[in-house]
Amino acid sequence: MERDFDFEIVMGLEVHAELHTKSKIFCGCTTEFGGEQNTHVCPVCLGLPGVLPVLNRQVVDYAMKAGLALNCEIAEFSKFDRKNYFYPDLPKAYQISQYDLPIAKDGYIEIEAGGKKKRIGITRVHMEEDAGKLVHAGAANLAGADYSLADYNRTGVPLIEIVSEPDIRSIEEAIAYLEQMKAILEYTEVSDCKMEQGSLRCDANVSLRPWGQKEFGTKAELKNMNSFKALQRALEYEIERQAEILREGGKIVQETRMWDEAKGMTISLRSKEEAHDYRYFPDPDLVPIVISREWVDKVRQTLPELPQARRLRLVQSYGLPQYDADIIVGSKAMADYFDAACSAYGIAVAAGTEADSKGKERAKQISNYMMGELTRFLNATEKGFQDSPISLDNLVGLLRLLEEGTISTKIAKTVFEEMFATGKAAKTVVEEKGLVQISDEGAIAAVIREILAANPSVVADYKAGKEKAMGFLVGQAMKATKGKANPGLVNKLLKEELAKM
């Protein structure tokens, strides 16, 4: 939104991320997504009478790791509380969550939006268990369903909820925040962040205020945005909805609204007056969590290089353009592939040092292929960088052939396609298909002479000053050599021959 918008937008986001542990937060059941309904359950996660929760230590490790990556303070003393409410997907009729003593608080992340860097505060990170889900028969939601079935496979999957400060001032910033958050959680490997599977979810608190006003406006909480696109559209809708009310002198009602993807609008779920009273109190079945300095240090040591640091390193060490670095760092798998490819190409340099100019050239080549061909093929086959059929050695092999001039850029594309399909090495493909670039001047000159002889009218055009004719002739030469002729030589020799005529 631009400055000429009537109001300043104030937003905070709440991000829920499922932690990528093998077992659930309070029992040994698997956290694997999907599965036949109600097969990933036991008496404990179902909250059957008499059973008790026992905390999975890995959950604390992961939550702490996320907290550290988000520059938070880790609590020395933390505890679990019960959040009480009735719903069929919540077997105990309370969710075990954290209330006043979350595991981590007071952090921040840095985002870049509209070319400007900005820090967004993180209020808190807390641990909780996920609920199950309802499957409504004959309708998309409860209203209108013939009947509803409950699937508790997801019940007890560990979550962290990350609450931001109301520091976000535009939709662009909100998207950048969520992107950055997703990248950090992926880098730390605490969550697989698959939004389509619900392992990363986002709610937003949105309010507007006249420019210059200090007090926040009345906010609405938006729920149910499960993609970047949904977040964007929901915010656009909600901001316009609120602005319209305010412009007409109306008042915003504090309420929870749900984003309806199909209708493309936010719909009121409940107002503040009927807001839940969750009756939080410390869960007496779980002892408090006491976290020692040693424990924090141990987790800190497992922190990887985070996206921001990595972006900086790619620019500084490899001279990558900011644009390339942004795209590569945007996905951990892609960034890991890039680093590994550099290493395979012999251009890995330590952080803080710079590659030589040759190394930088090579790094840029890697980047080009990753952002171009490789991404295109991976997308087409719905694969990720981690399972690319082109091994690092094979990619480097291809780039070497290019660098040596054995194949042309054009041929490289053909080779690449074949490599992707078969997993073969570049050299093998080139040999099998006889794609070695022709750099023999005599051979190329012979071809050119034939073409010139066969196209007298084009030659005449060229002589008459039609530059375009040159392109046609080059094309003919490449066609005659099945693209194998060294294009530089073709150009050079063609000019020489034409000059002679």
Next chain:
Amino acid sequence: MKLYTKTAHELHDLLVRKEVSAIELVKTQAERMQALESKIRAFVTPTVDKALEQAARVDAKIAAGEAIGPLEGIPMAIKDNMCTDGVRTTCSSKILNKFVPPYDATVVTKLKEAGAVMMGKTNLDEFAMGSSTENSGFFATRNPWDTERVPGGSSGGSAASVAAGQAVFSLGSDTGGSIRQPAAFCGVVGLKPTYGAVSRFGLIAFASSLDQIGPFTRDVRDCAHVMNAIAGHDAKDSTSAPVDYPDYTSLLGKSIKGWRVGLPKEYFGDGMDPEVKEVIEKAVKTIESLGAEVAECSLPHTEYALPVYYLIAPAEASSNLARYDGVRYGYRSESADDLITMFKKTRAEGFGDEVKRRIMLGTYALSSGYYDAYYLKALKVRTLIKNDFDQAFEKFDCILSPTTPSVAFKFGDRTDNPLQMYLSDVFTLSVNLAGIPGLSINAGFAQGMPVGLQIIGKPFDEARLLQIAHAYEEATGCHSKMPDLGV
């Protein structure tokens, strides 16, 4: 030989000497159970068939010349709020009427491993809320000493079954006195162990921070044996204490000479039945005569225990009982057309009055705007109550008090006045709030009814509580009296 009058350790000797078989034991016990059931009504679900199978295995072991443990082949009963694999577990509530757990409570697993033989699941006040077992969702249990009177509660079925000789020992649960009070009313030994000493896994929760499982036995030695079987750390219960657990029989028979015994002045004030007071004072004299030094002590926050308890326990209960919503198991109202109505009607029809009363109290105490004034304040006072005990135990080895202010009351006497009913646990509640152990033994009789002596100790000091109780038992022999039930 009246087998049903014997203790577990006496029966063990008979089994070892092959004077009786485990099958015979179960059969005699089952006969007595059946003969008395119409009078006492201690059992919700008898499991005699399973008991016979278990007993046969024990007999095979004895026949093969293998050694048997102290509880092996001994008939016992389990309060019906502890989960038993394949055996319905109801909490004496309509809402859980048909619930059959697919798992055993840890205590049940441990007793099975120890070879004890389960005769049945015993009646209780619904969800262990009550002091008379009149609040059972099914039927009331009667006191074997006088069937016009209540057996106490909430573990009334477990206490009565042992007192009547229907089971040799039983397990109860104690949230505010639910083992000790019925033990006192029925004249048996009842121990509420230190919080965390016995796993709560499989115990259907009433108030998680107060609930603790413990034994009812005919004498102190049996209590020690049962504790040996059930105490210990359990990985399935986060609040279970990872400490070293002693052999609870190790101190039995040792002198209590030089023990410093405290009598809290706050417990000996108004409201106590004079005859009960007399019995307790006599019991204290006996303890003194055994070489202990008795002196007055003070637990200044005692008067707050009752209000604090009736905030904390219902608060936790309101949350623990929320899962009974008719969605997945148990009772579901059939007269509801939408979700919220189904929740409401299921709970309205499935729960009894006392349970509803406490759910409402707890929900109110936890509501926003009241949390700080009630629940949080109660937690703070709870700490003060615990501190009182800590301070007292700097000077004293244990604290003596009556278990209850009166002997067992008559049916209906207090049902119209819940507050009056709550007062029957006034001497026992603080012990749960402090998380420390409390033991009730028969001190003597008043109006022909048993009077309970409560012995309160430091955390994990159960072995010494059993030591002093055993000394008293040896000196008086009043534990060996049994009610005459005419069969």
